[in-house]
Amino acid sequence: MKDDVLKIENQLCFPLYAASKEIIRKYKPFLDKYDLTYTQYIVMLVLWEHDSINVKTLGEKLFLDSGTLTPLLKKLETKKYINKVKLEKDTRNVIVSLTKEGKDLKSKCTNIPLEMGKCINLSKEEAKVLYSLLYKVLKEK
Amino acid sequence: MKDDVLKIENQLCFPLYAASKEIIRKYKPFLDKYDLTYTQYIVMLVLWEHDSINVKTLGEKLFLDSGTLTPLLKKLETKKYINKVKLEKDTRNVIVSLTKEGKDLKSKCTNIPLEMGKCINLSKEEAKVLYSLLYKVLKEK
DNA sequence: TAAAAATAAATTGTATACAATTTATCTAGG
DNA sequence: CCTAGATAAATTGTATACAATTTATTTTTA
Numbered sequence: 001m002k003d004d005v006l007k008i009e010n011q012l013c014f015p016l017y018a019a020s021k022e023i024i025r026k027y028k029p030f031l032d033k034y035d036l037t038y039t040q041y042i043v044m045l046v047l048w049e050h051d052s053i054n055v056k057t058l059g060e061k062l063f064l065d066s067g068t069l070t071p072l073l074k075k076l077e078t079k080k081y082i083n084k085v086k087l088e089k090d091t092r093n094v095i096v097s098l099t100k101e102g103k104d105l106k107s108k109c110t111n112i113p114l115e116m117g118k119c120i121n122l123s124k125e126e127a128k129v130l131y132s133l134l135y136k137v138l139k140e141k
Numbered sequence: 142m143k144d145d146v147l148k149i150e151n152q153l154c155f156p157l158y159a160a161s162k163e164i165i166r167k168y169k170p171f172l173d174k175y176d177l178t179y180t181q182y183i184v185m186l187v188l189w190e191h192d193s194i195n196v197k198t199l200g201e202k203l204f205l206d207s208g209t210l211t212p213l214l215k216k217l218e219t220k221k222y223i224n225k226v227k228l229e230k231d232t233r234n235v236i237v238s239l240t241k242e243g244k245d246l247k248s249k250c251t252n253i254p255l256e257m258g259k260c261i262n263l264s265k266e267e268a269k270v271l272y273s274l275l276y277k278v279l280k281e282k
Numbered sequence: 283t284a285a286a287a288a289t290a291a292a293t294t295g296t297a298t299a300c301a302a303t304t305t306a307t308c309t310a311g312g
Numbered sequence: 313c314c315t316a317g318a319t320a321a322a323t324t325g326t327a328t329a330c331a332a333t334t335t336a337t338t339t340t341t342a
Contacts, residue, residue: 120153
């Protein structure tokens with residue numbers, strides 16, 4: 001009777017995994033314009049809010065570790081969107097901040113959430129419910 | 142006024158992306174026992190249902206392409222969980238099937254969905270709502 | 283205050299992901 | 313029947329992810 005617990009359509013994680021990838025794939029045409037990947041884009045989102053932040057805090061906000069962020073930040077530096085400097089008071093900390101180009105990019109990206117909204121087949125209410133359920137999943141840790 | 146559309150907490154995609162990764166990370170201790178990654182596990186889920194399937198169909202079910210599946214299937218073959226043979230009628234098709242070990246693994250994994258259920262901080266009803274919203278996102282394509 | 287513990291990034295190693303291309307094979311139309 | 317187009321995997325190249333370790337620095341404590 002419990003044979004179907006392993007059916008893929010009975011897993012909650014699978015549609016989560018698949019939907020996440022599918023939506024990220026839909027970002028691509030919008031982000032390609034600015035030579036950004038999705039992960040680079042969410043780093044920029046955080047920087048547009050904070051302007052300057054250390055790698056650890058950035059990682060906590062995005063659920064990413066230095067193994068992912070170190071090379072990614074190097075790429076954003078090469079693209080001239082960010083700068084990296086060591087904190088004088090404690091040189092273990094690397095502070096990431098926006099260049100002028102990085103700041104200027106923000107206004108060009110304001111249409112992306114709207115465009116993406118059109119790509120997602122959910123009503124405003126459904127999106128809200130989905131949003132809070134996902135945060136409930138995330139908050140438990 | 143529309144300045145906050147780019148705030149990370151106003152994005153729907155971000156919690157989707159983060160929750161997906163967090164849940165997959167929670168699978169790790171359960172899957173490590175059988176030397177499986179999450180992606181290898183979902184391939185096994187499909188094979189436990191179908192026993193034999195070609196790479197293309199497998200990819201369609203899992204939203205994965207041959208670039209991901211080819212090396213992954215090689216690893217599952219090395220672990221002796223699957224076999225790969227070319228379809229005689231049309232040798233472009235590679236048919237993946239379970240070995241005895243691969244079949245036997247199924248019964249050992251039946252506890253995983255239950256254990257994972259305990260790790261996710263949602264009621265049965267919430268999980269159901271989340272599930273259908275995610276499939277709604279996926280179905281639109 | 284000097285060694286031990288803690289902390290933050292960076293590095294290393296393994297495993298995805300996926301776009302784009304290539305290779306091998308098959309199918310259909312002339 | 314024979315070639316142009318279609319199809320399925322495999323390959324190539326780039327970019328994450330993340331566990332585990334290492335390096336450099338700072339803080340704690342005996």
